[in-house]
Amino acid sequence: RLADVDGSQLIRVDFDGVELDVFYLADGDGLVVAHDDPRVEGAAPGIPIDRFRFPSAMRLWLDAKNIGELSDADLHSFAQALEGQGLLDRSFVESRDLQALQRLSKEGLRTIHWLAGWTLELLPVLKFHYAMSGIDGVSVDYRFAHKVTPHFEGRGIFTFTVNGPADIARLCASDAIAVILTDLPNRRAACPETRRPRTEKTP
Numbered sequence: 001r002l003a004d005v006d007g008s009q010l011i012r013v014d015f016d017g018v019e020l021d022v023f024y025l026a027d028g029d030g031l032v033v034a035h036d037d038p039r040v041e042g043a044a045p046g047i048p049i050d051r052f053r054f055p056s057a058m059r060l061w062l063d064a065k066n067i068g069e070l071s072d073a074d075l076h077s078f079a080q081a082l083e084g085q086g087l088l089d090r091s092f093v094e095s096r097d098l099q100a101l102q103r104l105s106k107e108g109l110r111t112i113h114w115l116a117g118w119t120l121e122l123l124p125v126l127k128f129h130y131a132m133s134g135i136d137g138v139s140v141d142y143r144f145a146h147k148v149t150p151h152f153e154g155r156g157i158f159t160f161t162v163n164g165p166a167d168i169a170r171l172c173a174s175d176a177i178a179v180i181l182t183d184l185p186n187r188r189a190a191c192p193e194t195r196r197p198r199t200e201k202t203p
Contacts, residue, residue: 017059017090019160019181022049023066024078031081037065050085060091061112061139061158061179067104068097075100079107092158092179094139098129105134112137112158120144123151137178142167149176 021035023046032038032046054060067075082088094112095101096119101111115138119126129135139158140148148157153176160181162168171177172191180191 015058017061017179018054019061019063021063021065022046024064024070024074024081026070026074026077031078034065049081049087054087058090060087061094061181062091063094063114064100067093067095067100070100072103075103076107079104079109082109092136094158098133098135101135102133105136110136112139114138115140115144115148120147123148127151142171142180145171145174145177149174152176 020033022031023034023037023039024031025038025046028039029046029048031049033049033052034044034046036043038044038046064078067078070078079088082091088108092110092112093101093104094114096114096116098113101113105111111134113126113130113135115123115126120140126138130138137156137158138148138152139160142159142162145157145159156178157174157176158179158181159171159177162171162180162182163184168180168182168191171180
């Protein structure tokens with residue numbers, strides 16, 4: 001849980017990036033890192049994104065929990081919060097809400113659509129929508145990556161959460177895989193230097 005970890009602790013591992021759950025609180029602290037909705041009674045408060053200090057080369061995979069409820073002005077402020085911290089160009093915003101992702105794409109953010117359940121069966125249709133709306137990639141449980149990789153080239157797939165060396169090696173071999181999310185700091189070396197997707201840390 002991120003509520004128990006400050007930014008300096010979070011980045012003391014050799015990873016290309018980190019995955020964070022975030023909420024945008026229009027009437028509160030703005031963009032905050034939180035696993036559970038901080039507006040719910042009894043939930044831990046979110047940590048404002050400006051409390052974190054990330055290495056200059058580190059990329060962020062942001063699971064945006066509530067962007068579907070945000071107005072255009074709120075989404076603009078979401079993007080501005082990242083830009084103000086120098087994170088706009090190295091963040092990827094994930095959501096199941098395609099319309100919200102499309103609106104964020106217009107703000108200059110790179111976006112990834114979380115594929116789950118029945119949406120996997122709609123890939124031929126969704127691919128067309130992605131191309132028209134500016135969606136940059138998809139995220140999927142690594143166990144279903146084989147259903148998605150035939151539809152993508154150029155490292156457009158973000159996979160989670162991969163902790164087996166054999167699974168990491170298999171995913172490294174696919175040109176469609178952009179990111180391998182893992183809990184294991186020492187698994188980055190499983191990919192050869194000539195074919196290394198970004199590896200990101202799950203807090």
